[in-house]
Amino acid sequence: MFAERRNDLGLLALSIIPAAILFILVYRADHAEKEPPRLLARLFCFGMLAVLIVMLPETILSDVLEAYAPEGLFRTLIEYLIVVAGMEEASKYLFLFTVRRNPNFNFTFDGIVYAVCVGLGFATLENIFYVVGGGGFSLGVARGLLSVPMHCVCAVYMGYYFGLAHSDERHGLFGSARNRYALAYMVPVFIHGLYDFGAKSGNAIIVAMMLVLLVVVYVFAIRRVTRSSREDRPI
Numbered sequence: 104m105f106a107e108r109r110n111d112l113g114l115l116a117l118s119i120i121p122a123a124i125l126f127i128l129v130y131r132a133d134h135a136e137k138e139p140p141r142l143l144a145r146l147f148c149f150g151m152l153a154v155l156i157v158m159l160p161e162t163i164l165s166d167v168l169e170a171y172a173p174e175g176l177f178r179t180l181i182e183y184l185i186v187v188a189g190m191e192e193a194s195k196y197l198f199l200f201t202v203r204r205n206p207n208f209n210f211t212f213d214g215i216v217y218a219v220c221v222g223l224g225f226a227t228l229e230n231i232f233y234v235v236g237g238g239g240f241s242l243g244v245a246r247g248l249l250s251v252p253m254h255c256v257c258a259v260y261m262g263y264y265f266g267l268a269h270s271d272e273r274h275g276l277f278g279s280a281r282n283r284y285a286l287a288y289m290v291p292v293f294i295h296g297l298y299d300f301g302a303k304s305g306n307a308i309i310v311a312m313m314l315v316l317l318v319v320v321y322v323f324a325i326r327r328v329t330r331s332s333r334e335d336r337p338i
Contacts, residue, residue: 114234117234118230119227120247135212136209138207142207147227148224149198149221151224152224153197154194157190161186189292198221199265209337210266211269211270211331212335214266215258215266216262218265222254230247230250249317253298260291261290262287263287269338
């Protein structure tokens with residue numbers, strides 16, 4: 104029993120550590136003004152709650168699609184781009200909106216920090232379900248290298264556009280703000296959906312293309328964090 108408990112604790116740590124590392128990297132890049140820990144903890148918990156909110160509707164819609172759409176790559180694309188990615192990113196996005204009027208949201212880079220908190224909260228609980236729930240060590244490593252960074256990268260893009268939109272809105276640029284609020288949702292959905300589609304397609308060529316796309320997206324996300332941190336400005 105002691106060995107089983109130690110194994111469970113190890114899997115739990117494996118589920119949490121990747122998100123913790125990524126959060127520390129983004130948090131350290133926030134040079135202008137550190138955000139209140141209580142606010143960040145609340146957003147992280149909101150991200151975990153977002154997992155629970157989408158579980159039932161996501162399962163229902165996937166079952167409906169499976170029942171009525173012919174099996175094949177097109178159905179897989181629709182399922183993971185629209186149903187899975189669309190709903191999961193929407194749940195994160197709605198919780199990110201809770202900071203829209205928060206007085207601490209006073210720099211554009213804050214949007215990235217807040218979105219990453221929500222995204223990594225989502226990734227952490229999802230990881231616990233998969234890894235501790237039976238996936239084991241090998242799945243934990245794979246998800247730590249692929250799935251968790253994917254959620255973080257989606258959050259970086261979401262937060263980047265969200266911070267700019269918030270700044271535009273404060274300055275009366277409502278047309279630009281609407282466009283950037285839309286991009287804050289659509290870009291993460293596109294990245295998330297193509298990642299899931301590639302992983303579930305069973306097609307070696309599609310998987311290879313997905314991996315190349317992920318490398319490009321990840322590199323641009325790292326550059327975006329670095330540049331946004333350097334060019335951070337008050338809202």
